[in-house]
Amino acid sequence: xxxxxxxxxxxxxxxxxxxxxxxxxxxxxxxxxxxxxxxxxxxxxxxxxxxxxxxxxxxxxxxxxxxxxxxxxxxxxxxxxxxxxxxxxxxxxxxxxxxxxxxxxxxxxxxxxxxxxxxxxxxxxxxxxxxxxxxxxxxxxxxxxxxxxxxxxxxxxxxxxxxxxxxxxxxxxxxxxxxxxxxxxxxxxxxxxxxxxxxxxxxxxxxxxxxxxxxxxxxxxxxxxxxxxxxxxxxxxxxxxxxxxxxxxxxxxxxxxxxxxx
Numbered sequence: 001x002x003x004x005x006x007x008x009x010x011x012x013x014x015x016x017x018x019x020x021x022x023x024x025x026x027x028x029x030x031x032x033x034x035x036x037x038x039x040x041x042x043x044x045x046x047x048x049x050x051x052x053x054x055x056x057x058x059x060x061x062x063x064x065x066x067x068x069x070x071x072x073x074x075x076x077x078x079x080x081x082x083x084x085x086x087x088x089x090x091x092x093x094x095x096x097x098x099x100x101x102x103x104x105x106x107x108x109x110x111x112x113x114x115x116x117x118x119x120x121x122x123x124x125x126x127x128x129x130x131x132x133x134x135x136x137x138x139x140x141x142x143x144x145x146x147x148x149x150x151x152x153x154x155x156x157x158x159x160x161x162x163x164x165x166x167x168x169x170x171x172x173x174x175x176x177x178x179x180x181x182x183x184x185x186x187x188x189x190x191x192x193x194x195x196x197x198x199x200x201x202x203x204x205x206x207x208x209x210x211x212x213x214x215x216x217x218x219x220x221x222x223x224x225x226x227x228x229x230x231x232x233x234x235x236x237x238x239x240x241x242x243x244x245x246x247x248x249x250x251x252x253x254x255x256x257x258x259x260x261x262x
Contacts, residue, residue, distance in 0.1 A: 104190045107148045151187035153198045165197035172203035179203045
């Protein structure tokens with residue numbers, strides 16, 4: 001082939017390739033733009049204003065409902081937690097009370113031994129007292145180490161029903177009423193719990209003196225005076241009745257007289 005023929009062939013082929021290539025590149029781009037416009041138009045039609053507001057309202061209501069359920073769950077949790085704490089406090093308090101009651105009961109069982117020491121010391125001689133006092137001191141030290149202590153009480157103290165027990169009362173005008181005159185048995189307490197009340201005898205007001213009997217002469221005079229007063233009352237009553245009768249008779253006579261004159 002000659003160079004002229006080659007140039008002719010190139011000129012014939014080149015325009016064709018150029019046109020076909022342009023069509024191939026332009027066709028996909030216009031198709032994508034068209035699909036995008038249709039999609040946007042579809043979405044705008046689907047999310048209209050009324051539907052958007054309705055969906056927003058539904059979402060708000062759902063959020064409020066979830067918030068309410070969350071608050072209810074929180075309140076229930078707090079309520080259960082408070083109940084648990086209160087139950088735990090009650091359990092601890094009951095356990096402490098049981099421990100106090102048990103300890104007080106055990107300590108109370110040793111009080112007869114204390115009373116025996118007191119009686120033995122009171123009736124012992126000097127040598128025996130020294131020995132017994134040593135045992136008594138040791139006993140009291142151990143007793144106090146567990147928290148028990150005697151109830152303080154003295155003669156002429158005022159009676160206190162919360163720590164004292166009155167066995168009897170004696171008339172006594174020299175001290176105020178309900179004053180302690182005698183201590184029969186010591187009392188003990190464990191903390192605020194009374195293990196045994198202090199047994200005491202208290203005072204009470206004396207009865208007022210009975211009036212002296214009247215002399216016989218005064219009784220006779222009084223009786224005579226009462227009879228005289230009684231007779232005078234009868235006379236006055238008779239006079240009153242007589243006067244009423246006369247007045248009634250006078251009115252009747254006057255009425256008949258007035259009737260006859262008319």
